[in-house]
Amino acid sequence: MMIVIDHIVYGVPRLAQAVASFAGLTGVQPLRGGSHQGMGTANFLIGLGTGAYLEIIGPDPNQPQPTGGRWFGIDRLTAPRIVAWAIRTADIDGSVAAARAQGYDPGQPWAMSRRTDAGDVLQWRLTPPQVELAGGLVPFLIDWGSTPHPTSRELPQTRLTSWTAIHPAPELVQQPLAALGCQLDIGAGDRAGLTAVIEGNYGLVRLT
Helix, strand or coil: CCCEEEEEEEEEECCHHHHHHHHHHCCCCEEEEEEEECCEEEEECCCCCCCCCEEEEEEEECCCCCCCCHHHHHHHCCEEEEEEEEEEEECHHHHHHHHHHCCCCCCCCEEEEEEEECEEEEEEEEECCCCHHHCCCCCCCEEEECCCCCHHCCEEEEEEEEEEEECCCHHHHHHHHHCCCCCCCEEEEECCCEEEEEEEECEEEEEE
16 A cells, blocks of 8 residues: 655644744745634645645634644644644555554544635545654554545645654654554654754745
8 A cells, every 4th residue: 555645734823823934934825724623723734745735733713622622732832843744545444454463553544524715625534643652753544535635726835855753762663653654764862753844935944
């Protein structure tokens, strides 16, 4: 099964402010994706090249905070941070079974959707993001099924030039990554974290 990076999740405490900051740093204006009804979040998207994108996600001012809090620990954020990443598969059930056979359980897939401002409904299935597992270094799986991928919707474009991570014990992260069939360049560090270097109209920007 072909496994590729689908998107990087950039969690922010204040969505409008983060979008304006990103546009100022890169010279590229993110495109509003839409609201996740019932989840309390909304997002803006930026293409990263090679079929991947950056998702800037934060509280939706038009929705109340959901019971149990927003995904990705957004309610606890005090500054923007890369909180997770997703890898794409065309057979999420098969990918989950394969990972379990290799000793890692990514969780049971479930269906989600969001409506764009144009009224289009996007539907997909994903495994629950494991943001507490290794500081978000282990990705979740996503399967877009028959829904056209967000990068097919003429997103504003940047280029992902580097995708790396640090962790106090990199070897502990390699097993679940291998079970998922993906790779990540992980160096030793005093904490867990992900780093994306993005090339926009004003040069390189480092997001952590």
